[in-house]
Amino acid sequence: MTSSHQKMKDLTTLSPQKPVEGNQAKASQNQFDIFSSGFSLKVSFVEEELQNAARHGVNTSRFGLLTTSYSDHLPIKTTFQEKGIMSWNMLADVHLKNQLMAVSGYKLIVEVIKKYRKELEEEDLLSKHKNDYFKNMHVFLAEFAQFALSTKSRENEVIIDVQLINRFINSDPSKAIARKEIVNLFNNQPTAIRQEWLLAVVHACQMYEQISNTLKWDKRYEHLAQDSELISEFRSRDFICLQECSKPKDILDSINAADLKASKQPTYGMITHKVRGDDHCVIIYNVQKYKPVGEPVKFALGKGEEKNKPCILCKFEKIDTTPDKPEQFIIGSIHHPGGDRQLQLTDIFEHEQTLQNTERTVPYCICGDYNNTADTLKRGLKSVSSSTAHFHTACSFGGTMAGQDYGNANKAIDGVLSSQEQMEVSVVTQKVANPVESQMRVRLS
Secondary structure, eight states, rough: OHHHHHHHHHHHTTTOSOTTTTOOHHHHHOOOOGGGHHHHHHHHHHHHHHTTTTTTTTTTTGGTTOOSSSOOOOOOOETTTTTEEEEEEEOGGGGGGGGGGGSSTTTHHHHHHHHHHHHHHHHGGGGGOOOOOGGGHHHHHHHHHHHHHTOOOTEEEEEHHHHHHHHHHHGGGGGGGHHHHHHHHHHTOOOOOOOOOEEEHHHHHHHHHHIIIIHHHHHHHHHHHOEEEEEHHHHHHHHEEEEEESOOHHHHHHHHHHHHTTTTTOOOEEEESSSSSTTTTEEETTTTTTOSSOEEEEESSSSSSGGGGEEEEEEETTTTTTTSSSOEEEEEEEEESSSOOOHHHHHHHHHHHHTHHHHHHHHOEEEOSSSSOOOHHOOOOOOHHHHHHEEEOOOTTSSSSSSSOOOOOSSSEEEEEESSSSOOEEEEEOOOOOOOBSOOOEEEE
């Protein structure tokens, strides 16, 4: 019987060894040595390996997703001037590939790529050398996993061999050179690095299978539509702010289903905005109690080509107030990209100011996924000329984000930016699946 170690070693010969045209760097130069790295990087790798020890062979809960819930975020709720508000990042299908950043050894893979890019830059080859996978190795892993799973046998087995890899490389002519370059690069690494790479490939197939079976929105919505407790939670709120919502109408229809069944007018309406794909930002509101004032402000946060996070701000008015003293306020649904806090916050406040009255200040409550903890965002607020802003997050031991956390593991990154100084924000708890063995086998041959 061939050992798993031998199988992994054999797989390193599966791709053509000839370097990709235009890349004449020696294989030895491309090798990455973890042991010559800085102390903090060594510690980081050790921590990751300890975390990965529990990831192999189990379902999506191994990388933090709430497999019996509907997102990798937890919903939060709060009260703003006696108005019940709920906010939730729903994990849009367009971002599902990001979960592949949690495969075993991903941090090591990224470091190998960084070293390789640096060598290309030193040889003045990088500018002539376009490979989109350099910055998105999770996309490479997701594409390979998707292709590999399409070959799954009736026995629920995927066999990774030289034919499969070459078919994957050539399945998209526009990406063939880039894919071959990645395969060659990792084939030329020392044995320890190659083994980590192979584990990552196997792990990616296991994870992508779970993503396909449980995380695509249509699958999640089948369960959400039947969750009477969650629907009741939605209907108890005046406003529901959603981010990364693939199909907003699904949520609205579920919330209004009780009204339609009773032949009543729908209680809730909605405002949506998207910049790309199926990634919507949404404000769902009680139309019997509140109405929009003027047009909502729709914009995107981010920087340069990455300015693609949709956001909505809308001024509302309470319906039963007197015309001479209308109760007006601003509600927002925001997806903050993280990163340059001062730039993004300045952008948010500039749009918020366009909705303000000239006679008096209108209070605001901007909910969403801020990709920042309270401490980091408050530091950003100090550099922005808005003394009225307060940021509130839930005090949750496990945080509000369970998926790919970008350094915010077990921290609350969903919150509320508001003119209201005191606000209590809480997490709406969700069920978590027990780890189970994956029924699919991935075999290296």
